[in-house]
Amino acid sequence: MLIKRRPMLKESEVTDQRLYLNRREFMAGAAALALAPSLAAAGAPSGPATGQPLQATKNEKFRLTDAPTPFKDATNYNNFYEFGMDKEDPAKNGHLLKPRPWSVQVDGLAQKPKVFDIEEILRFPLEERVYALRCVEAWSMVIPWIGFPLAALLKQVEPMAKAKFVEFTTLKDPEQFPGQKPSFFGFSSIEWPYVEGLRLDEAMHPLTLLTVGMYGQVLPNQNGAPVRVVVPWKYGFKSAKSLVRIRLTEEQPKTAWEKAAPQEYGFYSNVNPTVDHPRWSQATERRIGEFIRRKTLMFNGYADQVASLYAGMDLKKNY
Amino acid sequence: MKRNARIAVKAGVWVLCLLPVSILAYLAATNDLGANPISFVTNWLGQWTFRLLLISLALTPLRILTGLAWPIILRRLLGLFTFFYACLHFCVWILIDHYFNWAQMAEDIIKRRYITVGMLALLCLIPLAITSTNGMVKRLGGVAWRRLHRLVYLIGVLAAFHFLWLSKGIRADAYLYTAILTLLLGMRVFDALRRRLRRRQSAVAARSVPA
Numbered sequence: 022m023l024i025k026r027r028p029m030l031k032e033s034e035v036t037d038q039r040l041y042l043n044r045r046e047f048m049a050g051a052a053a054l055a056l057a058p059s060l061a062a063a064g065a066p067s068g069p070a071t072g073q074p075l076q077a078t079k080n081e082k083f084r085l086t087d088a089p090t091p092f093k094d095a096t097n098y099n100n101f102y103e104f105g106m107d108k109e110d111p112a113k114n115g116h117l118l119k120p121r122p123w124s125v126q127v128d129g130l131a132q133k134p135k136v137f138d139i140e141e142i143l144r145f146p147l148e149e150r151v152y153a154l155r156c157v158e159a160w161s162m163v164i165p166w167i168g169f170p171l172a173a174l175l176k177q178v179e180p181m182a183k184a185k186f187v188e189f190t191t192l193k194d195p196e197q198f199p200g201q202k203p204s205f206f207g208f209s210s211i212e213w214p215y216v217e218g219l220r221l222d223e224a225m226h227p228l229t230l231l232t233v234g235m236y237g238q239v240l241p242n243q244n245g246a247p248v249r250v251v252v253p254w255k256y257g258f259k260s261a262k263s264l265v266r267i268r269l270t271e272e273q274p275k276t277a278w279e280k281a282a283p284q285e286y287g288f289y290s291n292v293n294p295t296v297d298h299p300r301w302s303q304a305t306e307r308r309i310g311e312f313i314r315r316k317t318l319m320f321n322g323y324a325d326q327v328a329s330l331y332a333g334m335d336l337k338k339n340y
Numbered sequence: 341m342k343r344n345a346r347i348a349v350k351a352g353v354w355v356l357c358l359l360p361v362s363i364l365a366y367l368a369a370t371n372d373l374g375a376n377p378i379s380f381v382t383n384w385l386g387q388w389t390f391r392l393l394l395i396s397l398a399l400t401p402l403r404i405l406t407g408l409a410w411p412i413i414l415r416r417l418l419g420l421f422t423f424f425y426a427c428l429h430f431c432v433w434i435l436i437d438h439y440f441n442w443a444q445m446a447e448d449i450i451k452r453r454y455i456t457v458g459m460l461a462l463l464c465l466i467p468l469a470i471t472s473t474n475g476m477v478k479r480l481g482g483v484a485w486r487r488l489h490r491l492v493y494l495i496g497v498l499a500a501f502h503f504l505w506l507s508k509g510i511r512a513d514a515y516l517y518t519a520i521l522t523l524l525l526g527m528r529v530f531d532a533l534r535r536r537l538r539r540r541q542s543a544v545a546a547r548s549v550p551a
Contacts (some may be wrong), residue, residue: 155475312378
């Protein structure tokens, strides 16, 4: 007979496998800290830095079989207006962002609001998932992300019954994000900080991934380090990067792109080939690395998992 | 300007105008067009079409401001290169981006306003390119030819809207090009008004002279 017992140690008390595997580096890092008093002031030893490998279990349930986009393309062709408006700007200016130390304030309508240190976020059981990423500009990539369901984090702060939405806020700091500096004419495309939002049921959906890495390594700065959200059935801009705050709200958050161009970018922004952007078609997309455009799939191919969230809704009106 | 100098200047302009497409060819050969090469090439060619258009539109204001008249001889060459880049830009879009998907292309031209105005601009460039030869100037006669070639102002405006409407956010370069275009066209208007005023004043002055 099999007797199921609670493990004597809680998962959170076990030395993280990643730390365990990197114990030599950890010691080397500690030694370096001891030798460099100025660095020692920076505080506790930190997890793997940018470019370092990040351990994660492959989750076969969320594994797109399409070939992943080359790492070079996924890290050199980005929309991250905080670093500049050109696709090459994030890779060029990414070094300005300091992803450590970092913390994420999770509050609003929560029973147990909490500030999560990035090291604490990295201790959640990490998994690798291969998702399709569809940009609203009609191009797409396939990316192996590393993270864990956002639901796991939200459950820890215990959302109140009143909470209906989740608001995400990206760091605002023009020193680290040169794109946030006022331009010569004083106007900017969007209002800073970048704000995005999801309905609570969308945020709690198992597909919604709080993401800390990609391609087996720590999330590069130009891809939203140190922590971002990935919502694969929505256009890329819904997946807010470099998060400093996650807030539970009763009211639907006003998102950055909604404020900038409400007739073009709605709150939902689900990938939908039948609802065109007012200025271009969404019926097809160019997969980066491919020559001929491919047809865009409803909910970016995740219809069987998320269509029920929108049962009875007019998706043309709720674009 | 002496004949030799004119040939030298024109040769220089030829080389400069062929530079953007040569750089593109080099980037293509070294596999350096980035993650989305088709989009890169389309943007590159579109940007240079607009730049060349602005340069050709800058020659008259240059004369108004500085009295420097000889650069006008380069206007036809610059205009034809504008047309050349516009055609390349269009070909990449039609042949490579849509890959002969005629139905989708037709839909795009009608439904996307930035493509509608872009197509209009290209169509307007065609008669100007056709009538660019000395023979055509003679056949049409100076007045009719000049009137026809005022189409270039409309082309500029269409190009500006094409650029302003296609981007996701507010692009500084689209606004910069539009501002330059506005300045170049505005100077013509200002100059025309000033000349009309001066003509009227001299007419008044002529009348007030006692006979």
